[in-house]
Amino acid sequence: MTMAPEKITLLENKRILLGVTGSIAAYKTVDLASKLNQAGALVDVIMTEAAQQFVTPLAFQSVTGRAVYTDLWQPASAGNGLPTHIAHVGLGEGADLLVIAPATAHTLAKLAQGLADNLLTVTALAARCPLMIAPAMDGGMYMHPATQANLQTLQGRGVLLVEPEEGRFASGLVGKGRLPETPTLIGHVRRALGGTGRLAGRRVVVTAGGTAEALDPVRYITNRSSGKQGYALAQAALDAGATVTLITSAQHLPAPTGAHIVPVDSARSLRDAVLHAVQGADVLLMAAAVADFRPAQVAEQKIKKQDNDTGITLELTRNPDILLDVKAQRTTDGWPRVVVGFAAESENLLANARDKLQRKGLDLMVANDISAADAGFSVDTNRVTVLDVQGGQQPLELMSKTRVSELIIERVAALLTDQTETS
Ligand SMILES: Cc1cc2nc3c(=O)[nH]c(=O)nc-3n(C[C@H](O)[C@H](O)[C@H](O)COP(=O)(O)O)c2cc1C
Known part of the structure; x- marks a missing residue:
């Protein structure tokens, strides 16, 4: 059935x-x-x-x-x-x-x-x-x-x-x-x-999908992120009336109607697109799964195996930490007003997520337990806990990525309202 x-x-x-x-x-x-x-x-x-x-x-x-x-x-x-x-x-x-x-x-x-x-x-x-x-x-x-x-x-x-x-x-x-x-x-x-929803007149930037780091002209290193959670967030923001920029490496997914699509592949192209898009934006929802490392060298020609090769060693180098770059930019110009991070972890989920929330200066952190079969990458459902700067912890039951997105958008809209009222 x-x-x-x-x-x-x-x-x-x-x-x-x-x-x-x-x-x-x-x-x-x-x-x-x-x-x-x-x-x-x-x-x-x-x-x-x-x-x-x-x-x-x-x-x-x-x-x-x-x-x-x-x-x-x-x-x-x-x-x-x-x-x-x-x-x-x-x-x-x-x-x-x-x-x-x-x-x-x-x-x-x-x-x-x-x-x-x-x-x-x-x-x-x-x-x-x-x-x-x-x-x-x-x-x-x-x-x-x-x-x-x-x-x-x-x-x-x-x-x-x-x-x-x-x-x-x-x-x-x-x-x-x-x-x-x-x-x-x-x-x-x-x-x-949705035009008159809670985010009407707001600009929201969403990132989605896993980054791809080139090894040579035909190969790359990537991860299991499907982009589904990011696309659901973009749709939920559109439904709430926002103007949405969707920076995505998951271009095989159907684009939400009305979103401005910015295609990217590597972490560095994602970083450039994010730092540009968040200028003047109210919200950044950083749902993309960004590679921490990339191959130190990209071979100009396809890497060939030799008859006597038993294996090769790849040297990896650190990628930029996009949320730290956003934090630095935000300190100088104030944009975006609200930043939401996503932590996919297979162990010590909440401790790692809270550490990232603080280190990266986020307003909310969505902690995502990828060890369960019905949550995390590729599937349509997710089980997340939303952490905030006050130490609040909102565990959500297993639900569709659509519903998760709607609840996150609710939290974001509330934060924006609080900021408007206190400014
Ligand atoms: C086979 C057929 C297909 C038609 N397809 C269209 C069409 O796609 N678009 C259109 O504007 N008129 C089309 N017409 C013409 C309209 O049906 C016609 O102008 C009719 O008066 C429209 O009436 P309405 O606007 O009250 O429905 C078609 C007519 C026929 C016979």
Whole structure:
């Protein structure tokens, strides 16, 4: 038996109105509705007449478990907690976000003009929540000056635009106009809903993944860090409304929507990226696993074995201690305001973690026991203890890296609030 997908805290019990219009990409948003529902959102779908040529209301009803709205002239059904007399007002009133995906050129034109001739366009006018549009159409239609002008008008009014992607259309033509895949759309929804969170207006720098130290042009020394905890932290910071820079060597993981990605490999490239990114930043979450040592020499050519070789000796040299460098920089310019370190230890976890917290001038230390099979590297769960400068110790039970991240972000937000209040 597989586990049910984890709810997304930010989406739980949020009312999302999903407007679906007459594009071939309408089939993709059945998956979007399904994933939003699984994440805990309450999804009410409004379909245009043209949309129903591509997908049936039953498909959306089946994945959301809720009534689907198609007709301006039909009262909303009871049971969704909406007023039953005027659907468009009730739907718009209760929603946290109206997402139109896919949005046809036709519907975009109507929205830009303020036309209101079907349930979706009337609701878009009546709704007080933010409106997000995800256009999907053939490249020629998308680039047409009329469509571009309509998009500009809408963005000028604060409508959130999910840019379509380049690619191949159902027609066989190639261009810009494809609806992004579900994870990207959900990333945009999270961005829209998280904008007013506890870290709104804050700049957060997160590091993720293990460093790779070159031996020769084809080989390197690395460690078992997967980058998952760092990516979860970046997503939790985004959900809390922060502007996020994710400095990462784990570029195989899907990038959280909205994060500014800075790719790195060695400890030294990570150090340079961190010292640059933390200038003016509020928070540094140092989840990357940085190698303490690197090969003293990097061979220019691939190291070859000789017939009589029985082994070779590698000489290693110390890498910079990035958190000590951050501490020095912070002493002179004050940035970042809050620094969180991560200690992965296989023995004497808490003593080592507390020592690092003090030596490196951290505000919080997340101590990570990597000796357990269900915590630490690669797996999706973690068991950590959060240490603070006052000597506080918060042991967390085994939980997903997502939940661990949310709790760390809570602690960070509280520290920032304390600093603001005492400054
Ligand atoms: C097979 C087919 C595919 C279509 N795909 C798109 C599309 O991807 N994007 C678009 O803007 N219009 C597309 N159209 C045209 C729209 O369906 C048409 O403009 C319709 O009036 C849109 O109505 P609505 O915006 O109320 O849903 C397509 C039409 C057909 C017949």
